[in-house]
Amino acid sequence: MKPTDVQNAAYFHHVVDCQWACPAHTNVPEYIRLIAQGRYTDAYMLNRESNVFPGILGRTCDRPCEPACRRVRVDGKPVAICRLKRVAADLRGEIADRLPKIPAAKNGKRIACIGAGPASLTVANDLLPLGYQVTVFEKQDKPGGLMRSNIPAFRLPEQVLAEEIDQILNMGVDIRYNAPVHSLEALLSERFDAVFIGSGAPRGKELEIPGRRDTDRIHIGIDWLESIAFGHVDSIGERVLIIGVGNTAMDCCRSSRRLGGKDIKVMARRPREFFKASPWELEDAEEEGVEIVINYAPKSFVVEHGKLTGMIFERLEWDAGATHSRTIDEVFLPADDVILAIGQENAFPWIERNIGIQFGKWDMPVVDSTTMQSTRPGVFFGGDAAFGPKNIIWAVEHGHQAAISIHNYCEGVPVTERPAQGMNLITQKMGISEWSYSNDYNPATRQKMKHVDLVERFQKLNVEVELGFTPEQTAREVERCLNCDVQTVFTEKLCIECDACIDVCPLQCLTITRNSEEMDLRARLSAPALNLDQSLYVSAELPQTSRIMVKDEDVCVHCGLCAERCPTAAWDMQKFELVIPYAGIKACTNIPVLA
Amino acid sequence: MPSIVKPVARHPSLQKNELGLTIRDYEGSMSTLCAGCGHDSITAAIIRALWEIAMPPHMLAKMSGIGCSSKTPAYFASGAHGFNSAHGRMPAITTGAAAANRDITYIGVSGDGDSLSIGLGHMCHAIRRNVRMVYIIENNGVYGLTKGQFSASADVGSKSKRGEANQVLPIDPVTLALSIGASFVARGFSGDKERLVPILKAAFAHRGLALVDVISPCVTFNDHSGSTKSYLYTRQNELKAAEADFVPLQTEIVAAIREQGVTAVTMHDGSIVRFRSVPQEYDPTDRQKVMNYLLEKQGSGEIVTGLLFVDETISSLHEQNNTSETPLSQVPYGELCPGALELEQLQHEFK
Numbered sequence: 001m002k003p004t005d006v007q008n009a010a011y012f013h014h015v016v017d018c019q020w021a022c023p024a025h026t027n028v029p030e031y032i033r034l035i036a037q038g039r040y041t042d043a044y045m046l047n048r049e050s051n052v053f054p055g056i057l058g059r060t061c062d063r064p065c066e067p068a069c070r071r072v073r074v075d076g077k078p079v080a081i082c083r084l085k086r087v088a089a090d091l092r093g094e095i096a097d098r099l100p101k102i103p104a105a106k107n108g109k110r111i112a113c114i115g116a117g118p119a120s121l122t123v124a125n126d127l128l129p130l131g132y133q134v135t136v137f138e139k140q141d142k143p144g145g146l147m148r149s150n151i152p153a154f155r156l157p158e159q160v161l162a163e164e165i166d167q168i169l170n171m172g173v174d175i176r177y178n179a180p181v182h183s184l185e186a187l188l189s190e191r192f193d194a195v196f197i198g199s200g201a202p203r204g205k206e207l208e209i210p211g212r213r214d215t216d217r218i219h220i221g222i223d224w225l226e227s228i229a230f231g232h233v234d235s236i237g238e239r240v241l242i243i244g245v246g247n248t249a250m251d252c253c254r255s256s257r258r259l260g261g262k263d264i265k266v267m268a269r270r271p272r273e274f275f276k277a278s279p280w281e282l283e284d285a286e287e288e289g290v291e292i293v294i295n296y297a298p299k300s301f302v303v304e305h306g307k308l309t310g311m312i313f314e315r316l317e318w319d320a321g322a323t324h325s326r327t328i329d330e331v332f333l334p335a336d337d338v339i340l341a342i343g344q345e346n347a348f349p350w351i352e353r354n355i356g357i358q359f360g361k362w363d364m365p366v367v368d369s370t371t372m373q374s375t376r377p378g379v380f381f382g383g384d385a386a387f388g389p390k391n392i393i394w395a396v397e398h399g400h401q402a403a404i405s406i407h408n409y410c411e412g413v414p415v416t417e418r419p420a421q422g423m424n425l426i427t428q429k430m431g432i433s434e435w436s437y438s439n440d441y442n443p444a445t446r447q448k449m450k451h452v453d454l455v456e457r458f459q460k461l462n463v464e465v466e467l468g469f470t471p472e473q474t475a476r477e478v479e480r481c482l483n484c485d486v487q488t489v490f491t492e493k494l495c496i497e498c499d500a501c502i503d504v505c506p507l508q509c510l511t512i513t514r515n516s517e518e519m520d521l522r523a524r525l526s527a528p529a530l531n532l533d534q535s536l537y538v539s540a541e542l543p544q545t546s547r548i549m550v551k552d553e554d555v556c557v558h559c560g561l562c563a564e565r566c567p568t569a570a571w572d573m574q575k576f577e578l579v580i581p582y583a584g585i586k587a588c589t590n591i592p593v594l595a
Numbered sequence: 596m597p598s599i600v601k602p603v604a605r606h607p608s609l610q611k612n613e614l615g616l617t618i619r620d621y622e623g624s625m626s627t628l629c630a631g632c633g634h635d636s637i638t639a640a641i642i643r644a645l646w647e648i649a650m651p652p653h654m655l656a657k658m659s660g661i662g663c664s665s666k667t668p669a670y671f672a673s674g675a676h677g678f679n680s681a682h683g684r685m686p687a688i689t690t691g692a693a694a695a696n697r698d699i700t701y702i703g704v705s706g707d708g709d710s711l712s713i714g715l716g717h718m719c720h721a722i723r724r725n726v727r728m729v730y731i732i733e734n735n736g737v738y739g740l741t742k743g744q745f746s747a748s749a750d751v752g753s754k755s756k757r758g759e760a761n762q763v764l765p766i767d768p769v770t771l772a773l774s775i776g777a778s779f780v781a782r783g784f785s786g787d788k789e790r791l792v793p794i795l796k797a798a799f800a801h802r803g804l805a806l807v808d809v810i811s812p813c814v815t816f817n818d819h820s821g822s823t824k825s826y827l828y829t830r831q832n833e834l835k836a837a838e839a840d841f842v843p844l845q846t847e848i849v850a851a852i853r854e855q856g857v858t859a860v861t862m863h864d865g866s867i868v869r870f871r872s873v874p875q876e877y878d879p880t881d882r883q884k885v886m887n888y889l890l891e892k893q894g895s896g897e898i899v900t901g902l903l904f905v906d907e908t909i910s911s912l913h914e915q916n917n918t919s920e921t922p923l924s925q926v927p928y929g930e931l932c933p934g935a936l937e938l939e940q941l942q943h944e945f946k
Contacts, residue, residue, distance in 0.1 A: 073607060074607075439599070441603065443603050443604070498785075498786065498812070498814065498826060499639065499785070499788065500632070500635055503639035504626075504635075506602045506603075506604060506605070507602075507604060507606045508606045527606040527608055527609060528608060529608070530607055555606055555607065557604050559599070559601075560599075561599060564630065565630045566630060568631070
């Protein structure tokens with residue numbers, strides 16, 4: 001293998017599993033250390049830099065970081081990253097003076113954003129400090145998009161939502177409520193310098209089976225949730241069937257529970273391991289007495305004398321991979337209401353097809369995944385509008401990237417010319433056995449989030465279920481973080497091949513051996529990795545024997561013992577900081593590795 | 596030095612030996628030796644050998660004297676017995692322990708100061724008695740604990756850290772042991788565990804005293820350019836003479852072992868040591884030839900390593916003294932000590 005190029009920011013970035021998995025590349029280990037030090041405001045601001053909505057995401061994020069967390073591979077359960085984010089948001093101090101300053105003199109460029117959801121708000125957040133004037137068109141009378149309409153208040157309190165949205169609106173967004181855009185062509189004629197479309201994926205999928213149109217007690221999940229959010233719906237029948245088993249279904253069944261539903265069933269076609277819902281959302285729903293029924297395929301609605309009485313399902317038997325099914329029999333389940341939560345679609349009836357915006361497969365706009373630009377220069381997409389339903393954190397990242405593109409576009413720079421990521425690497429050695437981070441491995445188990453008592457939580461629709469971590473829980477959970485950003489950095493010319501690092505490494509990450517190609521090398525490691533997703537860190541030839549030092553990054557707990565026991569400081573623990581470019585930043589600073 | 600505790604987290608693919616123990620179960624407390632000390636690598640090799648031969652920790656006794664080397668038994672097999680004796684007395688104490696309880700496996704870890712200076716006499720007599728033990732000399736040519744004076748194994752011309760050259764002839768534990776009838780003699784290098792581990796495994800299978808001299812660079816006082824026991828010097832001057840493959844009894848049938856070895860020695864428990872890369876005319880069972888070879892190479896400044904000599908026929912301490920098969924520690928007190936009357940009668944016979 002060739003020696004690893006550690007000057008490339010992507011190498012060490014990949015070692016930080018959580019940050020690598022996060023679409024916005026939030027610097028997780030650093031903000032967890034800040035929380036550990038009680039610096040909640042600093043932790044919040046660090047979060048805000050990349051993910052813009054730490055309070056909202058600390059409650060609702062899809063958490064791609066957590067399954068990626070190295071702690072899963074070491075002791076089975078990830079660090080409760082998301083819940084720690086909430087701790088920072090809940091306990092932070094005043095931040096008004098730390099938000100970006102908005103110049104009084106504008107740069108004369110006007111940007112239109114369609115939809116006041118997370119993608120558009122991120123675009124505004126990134127562009128307003130550069131002197132842009134941003135106009136947001138929102139069809140509702142409140143901002144937030146799907147964050148408001150589809151996430152129930154018992155998961156995301158109104159106050160948290162409003163506070164973080166207001167941080168951006170107060171930067172001087174020209175927001176137009178009750179202003180649905182009916183024609184993009186008309187909007188374009190208003191001579192904005194660029195247009196960003198962050199209108200979401202607002203159409204719930206239909207289930208056209210017999211009886212669908214014979215009653216008004218069949219609801220589309222996301223529309224129904226929106227009606228609750230805006231106060232148009234406040235009750236439901238006692239017997240509710242939810243069709244579908246994604247996260248929207250979880251929100252629907254739990255909302256039903258609060259609006260009068262007693263016997264609530266979530267109906268799934270396939271076995272549990274194929275569910276789309278996050279495992280924690282399934283757990284939360286079951287805790288509230290919702291029944292999850294597997295292997296039931298909807299066949300028809302039963303409507304008698306104009307009144308919905310229930311549904312007929314086919315009971316299925318699946319093969320091992322759940323690709324083929326066989327119908328066992330048919331079953332009737334009674335119901336007063338049925339909620340369809342089987343997915344969302346995009347719909348752009350308001351975009352004319354002759355204005356240079358190409359539509360491709362499934363009638364989706366053709367959008368460049370790096371620049372977020374459509375086929376019409378100056379028109380950008382982001383969030384669910386760009387590539388179909390994803391999640392909030394992806395919408396934020398789309399917003400950041402679109403903001404870079406919009407800035408380039410307005411400055412006459414090609415949108416493809418994007419500032420590169422940079423990195424800083426700084427040694428953490430403070431003295432003998434002294435490191436500037438908490439390098440002791442803490443074997444504590446993942447802290448369990450405490451919930452409001454069942455009776456109490458059903459009293460009102462907006463009682464937040466999760467109580468947040470106690471100070472004790474926070475103190476324990478922060479110590480579970482392995483500080484994966486504190487990197488083991490190797491300087492081969494200093495190595496005397498004494499084996500001290502290899503002998504002391506508690507997870508057998510290190511090997512000195514002869515070089516060969518990767519798979520052969522992997523087989524000869526001290527302990528071959530089960531997860532091949534993490535790289536091998538391969539040195540150049542060592543001075544004494546011409547062998548190479550190989551570090552398998554997979555389960556390194558970043559305890560620093562290799563550096564601690566190295567007599568020549570060939571190993572050092574250095575904190576890696578990914579420098580992420582945002583709109584208006586020409587180039588990232590890059591402190592190179594060692595001398 | 597490090598006050599850091601070794602993390603309890605373990606590699607997910609860590610394997611277990613036939614006792615169900617992982618290699619980490621053979622660890623001891625955290626080393627307090629200098630970072631980069633060769634002794635720590637030898638400790639790691641011992642840990643690996645113990646794990647691979649599936650030594651039950653409670654059937655092992657770790658013996659030592661005084662010195663950097665003699666601290667190391669604390670760093671492996673924390674479940675084993677141990678005795679940290681007075682300076683140089685480790686072989687004597689081990690002889691006594693082995694006499695009293697022959698069921699226990701003994702590993703003595705000593706250094707060039709402990710064994711070649713103050714304890715030289717004890718070492719020689721333990722070798723003569725062929726006490727069943729693994730006798731490791733962690734040999735770095737200096738007194739590390741007292742700031743780097745030359746030890747009895749320092750080569751003539753080898754320089755101290757301050758630059759002065761040693762003028763006194765060294766004691767070579769390998770040729771010394773051969774000359775007084777040792778039954779198992781090996782030399783290893785702490786920087787080459789791939790070859791040290793099989794030597795240690797063979798040493799554990801040996802029926803008498805297995806002397807293993809290990810070149811173990813002192814990073815603090817003897818790893819500089821004038822040293823003849825530095826990592827670099829050892830690597831440049833090492834002559835890998837008699838590489839040993841240790842073949843345990845149980846794997847003999849299932850594992851296909853290369854047959855290219857010139858010599859195979861069957862140990863008393865049925866396991867086999869196979870030699871490969873052996874120089875022509877070299878016979879690891881012929882004391883005379885081995886001695887000649889070593890002296891010749893010594894003259895040309897080469898450090899010969901490997902499992903250099905094995906003789907499984909020499910009688911051990913227990914055979915020489917015709918002791919009871921039952922460990923003395925398990926013989927009932929009444930039998931061990933027949934009483935004052937018996938003694939009086941015995942003494943009467945000599946009057």
